[in-house]
Amino acid sequence: xxxxxxxxxxxxxxxxxxxxxxCDPISEHNRLYWYRQTLGxxxxxxxxxxxEAQLEKSRLLSDRFSAERPKGSFSTLEIQRTEQGDSAMYxxxxxPTWQAGGRRETQYFGPGTRLLVL
Amino acid sequence: ELKVEQNPLFLSMQxxxxxxxxxxYSTTSDRLYWYRQDPGxxxESLFVLLSNGAVKQEGRLxxxxxxxxRLSTLHITAxxxxxxxxxxxxxxxxGNYQLIWGAGTKLIIKP
Numbered sequence: 630x631x632x633x634x635x636x637x638x639x640x641x642x643x644x645x646x647x648x649x650x651x652c653d654p655i656s657e658h659n660r661l662y663w664y665r666q667t668l669g670x671x672x673x674x675x676x677x678x679x680x681e682a683q684l685e686k687s688r689l690l691s692d693r694f695s696a697e698r699p700k701g702s703f704s705t706l707e708i709q710r711t712e713q714g715d716s717a718m719y720x721x722x723x724x725p726t727w728q729a730g731g732r733r734e735t736q737y738f739g740p741g742t743r744l745l746v747l
Numbered sequence: 748e749l750k751v752e753q754n755p756l757f758l759s760m761q762x763x764x765x766x767x768x769x770x771x772y773s774t775t776s777d778r779l780y781w782y783r784q785d786p787g788x789x790x791e792s793l794f795v796l797l798s799n800g801a802v803k804q805e806g807r808l809x810x811x812x813x814x815x816x817r818l819s820t821l822h823i824t825a826x827x828x829x830x831x832x833x834x835x836x837x838x839x840x841x842g843n844y845q846l847i848w849g850a851g852t853k854l855i856i857k858p
Contacts, residue, residue, distance in 0.1 A: 660844065662844070662846075664846075669850075669851075670850055670851070671751075671835050671837070671848030671849055671850050671851050672790070672835075672837075672846070672848050673848070674845040674846060674847070677844050677845070684844075685844065685845060687845070720789065720790070722790075735780060735792045735795045736780075736792070736846065737792065738782075738789045738790040738791075738792075739789060740788070740789045741789050
């Protein structure tokens with residue numbers, strides 16, 4: 630297994646355009662998370678899926694943002710009518726529910742998609 | 748609301764020296780993570796600390812957790828240049844799976 634992958638790695642778009650990012654988690658990880666990270670800051674939680682169910686959403690996730698995980702495998706994050714303030718690194722992470730010993734595992738991060746809105 | 752504070756935010760040190768990064772959080776939490784991030788790269792998990800008094804070590808890095816004081820430390824022993832990176836602590840809230848992150852400590856180790 631090669632870890633969490635994200636596509637594209639970089640995206641430049643004009644203000645007002647829609648963009649969609651894809652995340653492929655580690656196989657058999659049923660939890661998937663999206664974060665946003667701006668320069669010089671720690672990541673900010675956006676949303677979380679367990680299998681195909683979206684269980685948590687941050688209030689940072691305005692109605693211009695939507696995330697899906699239709700078959701409980703890969704996930705997409707769409708931003709509609711992009712604004713310059715959306716420029717950031719968008720990180721995806723995955724984790725299994727339980728590991729041996731009954732403990733939840735750490736979150737494994739992908740390389741991120743860097744978005745620049747002009 | 749859970750808040751996480753790291754200090755210092757920036758640290759420049761010489762190779763061979765020891766130093767400690769501090770991570771304070773504001774409310775009860777189930778677990779605390781330390782991650783490393785190199786410039787332009789993603790986040791690499793270093794440690795997961797699950798209980799009061801937990802101590803984990805990997806090479807020149809050692810992390811500890813005091814849940815009563817709501818404090819975790821990341822200690823660097825005899826620093827080497829390869830440890831230059833930004834280090835983040837993150838805390839998981841009770842009853843949910845959100846990670847709340849500190850602002851990061853940018854560590855520069857000079858030869």
